[in-house]
Amino acid sequence: MKNDVSVLRPKNIKELDQILLRNGAQWTFVAGGTDLLVRKQSWRQTTHIIDLTGVPELHKRIETDNRRARIGAAVPYSVVINHPFIKAHFPILCQACSQIGSIQIQNRGTIGGNIANASPAGDTLPVLAVLDADILVGPAQTGDFKRFKVNEIMKGPGQTGLQANQYIAYIEIPVLKAKNQFWAFRKIGQRAAIAISKLSLAVLGWFEEDRKIREIRIATGSVAPVISRHEKTEKILTGQFLSEKLIEQAAETIKQEIDPISDVRSTAAYRREITANVLRDVLYALLKA
Template sequence: MSKNNTVFRPRDLKELDRIIEQNVPPFTFVAGATDLMVQTERWRAAANLIDLTSVSELHETLGVKDSSVRIGAAVPYSRIIKNSVVRELLPILVEACRQIGSVQIQNRGTLGGNIANASPAGDSLPVLAVLDANIWIGPARNGKFTIKKIDEIMTGPGQTILGEKQYIAFIEIPFHEREGQFWAFRKVGQRSALAISKLNLAVLGWLNDGIVKDIRICSGSVAPQINRHRRTEEILRDKKPDEKLIEQACQMIRREISPISDIRSTEEYRRHTTAEVLRDILYQTFAIYDL
């Protein structure tokens, strides 16, 4: 970071909002800084840094209610992983947090950072999408935060709808019916830890008498944005999955994604493997093995 830059460390939301009001953008909102600090140029150019980890509400909130949990945008992954209620009620979120970076990264990195950073490879994003999380965007107006879904916030790689005075404040995740629930989060990277995903896939669904009552599927790293694959979901919904139906779903997800070739992988591998990972998850969920 350049010597002349200002760093703000507001203690609470009130002070944070005042700083935003009284200073001239651009601001660089930062929590764990696990991505920003390692990018020499971006870190150097970072102007008016606002450290959200000093904002007590954002850094500490992990509020469990009857029907949902509200997590501060600057709460590190490791606290989410350790929380016993989250572990019990949102195992898919814990699984995604566990597969992010390494233990060191999990101690610093946050859901808020993952969302605002808007990388298509952000590992928590597909999971937040299938969990139907509400993202609370500050500053609040008359005590009310702007609330959006994950796929409404990210508009492209590194691009969000956030205005230059806006920040991610909280992530509110509803608890879902546990009866008949099945879930999976898979990450494919070049090594076991500290790898940026080549692709990832989150699946959350509910079964009743072998029939798929509902299913939500979201991939990461295989499109410029994070999108649920609603046409693939549609194929499986209200059906009793068999090999033929799953084949149709796999064909559909291949069409619903738009991967590219880059330094991490190839377009063809990503398209093929996303579909095969979906097949793997569904076969295992429905115990379809041609024995």
């Protein structure tokens, strides 16, 4: 490493915030390092590094109560996946985290890193969108963190709205009504394991007692430059009973609604088709359940 690189390892969140409020440098935060360390070019230009893994509030803590879970942004995926409260209340998040990379990546990688990396292929992003998670951003001013939704933080591939001294502190997820809830997370990649998504689809919703859809939230990753919910498709399904006709209508709507990109992994035409097919598959599974 170059001699003029400064690496700080604050011991708690107060110390971290003091550094950031005092020093206006172009900070690079490191959590698991699974994205950062493979980015050879930009990593070489880094001069001011803050290692978040020494901050227990961010690296070790998941706080829960009957209203919400607050996950430290630098808590490794494997801890999130095995946390009893997260498993019980947010199985869709566990499902997405357990499909990221390999066990080794899950032991180091973090949700905060996934968000800040701002890749449209970040697997937690569509899930956080349907869970309506708040992203809490520090440094805290008079004890308060700034709150954003995932689509407000992500501005485009590799770009966030975070300023040079801002970091993601927590991911806060409201506890949702469990009764009549349904959910699905599907990921399409080149291979079964250690694959970057060509498409990820997150669906979360609730049935009425009579199985009419009361509410449904649908978000995709890897399709467009940013993560978004698909409100037109959600509207087609809301207040309706699932039927073959409705499912075909929803599949056709999402095909029109998304604005896919062509890149090294897939063409836009493929992404349009596969998104409709995967949604169709999820809805047919619900119809048959």
